[in-house]
Structures are given as C-alpha cells and as structure tokens.
Amino acid sequence: MTDFFAGIPQVRYEGPDSTNDFAFRHYNPDEVVLGKPLKDHLRFAVAWWHSFAWEGGDPFGGQTFERPWHPQDDMSRAKMKADTAFRMYEILNVPFYCWHDADIRPDQGSFAGNLRTLEEITDYMAEKQAETGVRCLWGTANMFSHRRWMSGAATNPDPDVFAFAAATVKSCMDATQKLDGANYVLWGGREGYETLLNTDMKQELDHMGRFLSMVVDYKHKIGFKGTILVEPKPQEPSKHQYDYDAATCFGFLQKYGLEKEVKLNLEQGHAILAGHSFEHELATAAALGVLGSIDMNRNDYQTGWDTDQFPNNVPEVALAYYEVLRAGGFTTGGTNFDAKVRRQSLDPEDLILAHVGAMDVCAQGLKAAARMIEDGALEDARRARYAGWETxxxxxxxxxxxxxxxxxxxxxxxxxxxxxxxxxxxxxxxxxxxx
Incomplete structure (x- = not known):
C-alpha cells in the first residue's frame, strides 16, 4: 500500500457554509436533480496521466514533482502508483477513472514486453476495482509520446508503425474489456501533418478510416458493450490534425460509414484551441447524434495553448452541462478531469484539493443548468423563434x-x-x- 496521502481525510459533503478545505460545499453525490442523483448525472472520473504519470514539466522546464513512483520503470513502482490512485479515488469518492497504456505500465522497449506489463498491471487494477468499487470510464492508447509515433500512428507513412498501432490498440481494448470499461477512446495526438510538402492527405485519411473500421469490427468480435469514442483536437502538437473539431470528426465518420458506430469525447480545452466554445462543440455533437463523453478542464485565455487547468468558471460549466442535459445526459460517458495541478503545486494536498474544487464547480454548473431546464424560459424563447416553421x-x-x-x-x-x-x-x- 501507499502512505502518499497519509493524514488527508475522506472528503464529504458539508454544505455551502463549510470552511473545511477537505469538504464538498456543492457536490452532494446523493442530491437528486431532475429525478437523478448528482453522482449519476456527473459520473466523475480522474485522469491517471495528469494526476499520477505527469512529472510537472512544461515546454520550458523539466520535472518538478518528486513522486515515490517516479520514474515508472518497473512493476513495483507501477503497482505503487495504482495503490496511490485507488486511494485517491476513495478519498474523493469518485466512481470512475481513465487511463492510457503508457500511464499504467513501464515501457519495455518492445510490443511483447509492453503487452506483458500491461496485462500484469491491469490484473492488479482489476483487483483494486473489486476492492473499492471504482470503475474504468475509459481506456486508450498513448500513440503520441514515443518517438515511433512522431509521424502519426494510423496515418504514419511507415506500414510497420500502422501495424504496431493496431497491435497496441487491440491490447488496450482487451485491457479495457477486462476492466469492464464503459468506453474506449481513440485520441489521435499526432494524426495530422506538419507540412503538406511531404504529406499525402487522401492516403492518410483513408488509412485512418480503415484503422477505425478495424477497431469497430474488433469491438463487435469481442463483445465489448461500451462505446467507441474519438476525441477531437485541432492542433498541438501537429500543425493541423485531422480530428479538428466535432463537425470535422462527424464528416470523417460519415465518409467512412462509421457515424452510427462511433461517438465523440469532447474537451473544453480542445474546443477553445479550435476557436469554439465548449457549449458549441457539445451542441454540435448532440445535433449530429454523436455526443458521448467529456473531458472537463479549462485553458488560460492569455496563452495560445492547451494548459489543462481544473475548471473554476461556473457560468461556463453551466452552459456546457445545459447542452449535455438538453441532449438527454450521459449514457456510457461521464465527466473526466483531463486536468493537472500547476507545476508549482507540489504537495499531495494540492492534488486532492484541485479535484475537490473542480467537482464543486461542476456540481454548481450542473445544478444551474438543471434550473435553466426547469425554468423553461430559454427553451420557450427558442421554440417561439422557430414557431413559424410549425405551420x-x-x-x-x-x-x-x-x-x-x-x-x-x-x-x-x-x-x-x-x-x-x-x-x-x-x-x-x-x-x-x-x-
């Protein structure tokens, strides 16, 4: 086990007047809103990568966090990280978590070695799930960090990289199935181009479409009951990425006949990078029938890149959840905190409190969105604006x-x-x- 969070109490709801840092002021998981408990509306998940794998670096500086499981270069440290993660889930009473393969297992330098460590650590995580009741919201493959992915995965000009990517995704889908995951996500971190001078865009898009079709076929073959999700992102690190935004992704899915098989995992920070608001991306996905799940974070509006900060703007969050509620709420999806503490926030308490604050903000936002639904004034005005079309x-x-x-x-x-x-x-x- 781990004593990383030693001395930090279980976080419980104490109400809006509480001055206890380690208490929820607005998130009461059992509070019924629109006929359903808040915990079932929000379906909170903690991101394994930012919370436990990230070492505090940025484009201008290296590691600032000194965690006892860093570097993750053997199974003992991987299991220590898992112990710490599940302890944090218990402290926060979150129902779900999300992971990339590279977050949870040490890299062995070969696919066979990585498969062995992935199977070992997911066996261990399955035991932790059984002990705690915490579930996997979704798993995914990291196909952007290692140098082999520098020119993409499914879109790579080297067929051996395509093959390695296919094997990697298969292993991660198998692991997600083992962990009873509710979804499987494909995040194309480098599925795009840096220059058109060396890019055959049609071939790359066709390969990406074929790859996703193979994923869908395998889902049905193994009987995976979860949802396949694609995560739009416009740039960073590629100059242009093929999964630019919700509308672009839907056009891609339509072209390759996958619009009935795949939905979207949408992130606030990515929406901003695409020049949209989060509610725009959610409304677009809902209108097209592909709204699946969300990554909740925020960007610093004074910078031009994806800072992955925890949400703290209730009006923005309310508009996002308004679109989620208008679309009928989550089914297999949920609210994943794809967010990280600042690189100066070194203490274990910082990691806990970042999530406490974010969960409270989301609870406030969802309850405000519910009040907008119950109030009905916005929907009445919308219907009145289009009433002429009812004749x-x-x-x-x-x-x-x-x-x-x-x-x-x-x-x-x-x-x-x-x-x-x-x-x-x-x-x-x-x-x-x-x-």
Missing amino acids: PEAQAMLGSTLEDVADRVLQGDINPRPRSGRQERLENIWNRVLG
Whole structure:
C-alpha cells in the first residue's frame, strides 16, 4: 500500500457554509436533480496521466514533482502508483477513472514486453476495482509520446508503425474489456501533418478510416458493450490534425460509414484551441447524434495553448452541462478531469484539493443548468423563434421544389421583416438562473 496521502481525510459533503478545505460545499453525490442523483448525472472520473504519470514539466522546464513512483520503470513502482490512485479515488469518492497504456505500465522497449506489463498491471487494477468499487470510464492508447509515433500512428507513412498501432490498440481494448470499461477512446495526438510538402492527405485519411473500421469490427468480435469514442483536437502538437473539431470528426465518420458506430469525447480545452466554445462543440455533437463523453478542464485565455487547468468558471460549466442535459445526459460517458495541478503545486494536498474544487464547480454548473431546464424560459424563447416553421405551409415548403417556393413568394407577396434575436434578454435569463 501507499502512505502518499497519509493524514488527508475522506472528503464529504458539508454544505455551502463549510470552511473545511477537505469538504464538498456543492457536490452532494446523493442530491437528486431532475429525478437523478448528482453522482449519476456527473459520473466523475480522474485522469491517471495528469494526476499520477505527469512529472510537472512544461515546454520550458523539466520535472518538478518528486513522486515515490517516479520514474515508472518497473512493476513495483507501477503497482505503487495504482495503490496511490485507488486511494485517491476513495478519498474523493469518485466512481470512475481513465487511463492510457503508457500511464499504467513501464515501457519495455518492445510490443511483447509492453503487452506483458500491461496485462500484469491491469490484473492488479482489476483487483483494486473489486476492492473499492471504482470503475474504468475509459481506456486508450498513448500513440503520441514515443518517438515511433512522431509521424502519426494510423496515418504514419511507415506500414510497420500502422501495424504496431493496431497491435497496441487491440491490447488496450482487451485491457479495457477486462476492466469492464464503459468506453474506449481513440485520441489521435499526432494524426495530422506538419507540412503538406511531404504529406499525402487522401492516403492518410483513408488509412485512418480503415484503422477505425478495424477497431469497430474488433469491438463487435469481442463483445465489448461500451462505446467507441474519438476525441477531437485541432492542433498541438501537429500543425493541423485531422480530428479538428466535432463537425470535422462527424464528416470523417460519415465518409467512412462509421457515424452510427462511433461517438465523440469532447474537451473544453480542445474546443477553445479550435476557436469554439465548449457549449458549441457539445451542441454540435448532440445535433449530429454523436455526443458521448467529456473531458472537463479549462485553458488560460492569455496563452495560445492547451494548459489543462481544473475548471473554476461556473457560468461556463453551466452552459456546457445545459447542452449535455438538453441532449438527454450521459449514457456510457461521464465527466473526466483531463486536468493537472500547476507545476508549482507540489504537495499531495494540492492534488486532492484541485479535484475537490473542480467537482464543486461542476456540481454548481450542473445544478444551474438543471434550473435553466426547469425554468423553461430559454427553451420557450427558442421554440417561439422557430414557431413559424410549425405551420402546414412552412412544412410543405420543405418538400417543395425551388420553383414552387419562388412562386409562393411571388403569389403571396412575401416580404419578411427581421425580428429581434433578443440575445441580451436571453443572457439576462441565463444570469438570473445562475443566481
């Protein structure tokens, strides 16, 4: 076992007036909102990579964290990390966690060696799950850190790298199945290009489509009941990545006939990098029927890159969960904290408190979103804005020809006048409900 979190108490709900740092002020897991407990709405998960694998480096400096399991170069330290992780899940009372293969097993320098250590550590994690009741929200393969992935994985010009990627994903899907994972994610960290001067984009996209089709086929072969998710990201590290945003990913899925098989895992930080808001990406995915799960974090708006900070902006989070609730809520997905403490936050307490604050912010945001749903004013205004389309004449127009519609304008002397979108009024309603 581990004593890394020694002296840190179990975090419990104490209410908004509590001054205890190690208490939830807004997240009461059993509080019923819209007919369902908060814990079932939010489905919190802790990211193994940022919380335990990350050593505190950034593009301008190296390791700042000194954890007893660093470096992860043997199985004893990998198991120490797992002990620490599951202890943290118990302290926070989170139901789920997420992982990359490289987060949980030491690299052995070969696929066979990595497969052996992956199987050993996931056997150990399965035992920890049985002891604690914590589950795997999703697993994925890290196919971006090692130098073999420098030109991509599924899109790599070297067929041997494609093969190594396929074997890696198969092993990670098997491990996710073993851990009763609710989803499997493909995150194309380097599926893109740095320059078009050496890139055959059509071939790379076709290879990426074939790779994902192989993944879907294997899911059905092994009877995996979870959801296959793709995570959009526009850049960083590639100049341009093929999974740029929700709309781009859906177009890709449609092209390769996968739109009924694959959904999206959307991240706030990636939405910002794409020039969108998080609620835009969520609404887009919901409208296209591919909203699956979310990575909740935030960016520093004074920088131009993905800082992966814990969420602390309740109004932003409320708009995100509003779109999730409007779409019917999560099924197999959930709220994964793809976020990391700052590299100056060295203490074990910092890691716990970062999650406590984020969970409270998400709880506030979801409850505010629920109040917006219950209030109904925003949805009433939305319906009123499109009410004209409910008439028989308007519906008939959608089945008409261009000439018929043009004749309707001429014969009816149609000369529409613009009507207010009432944006400021709706923003006032939003702020009123936030309270």
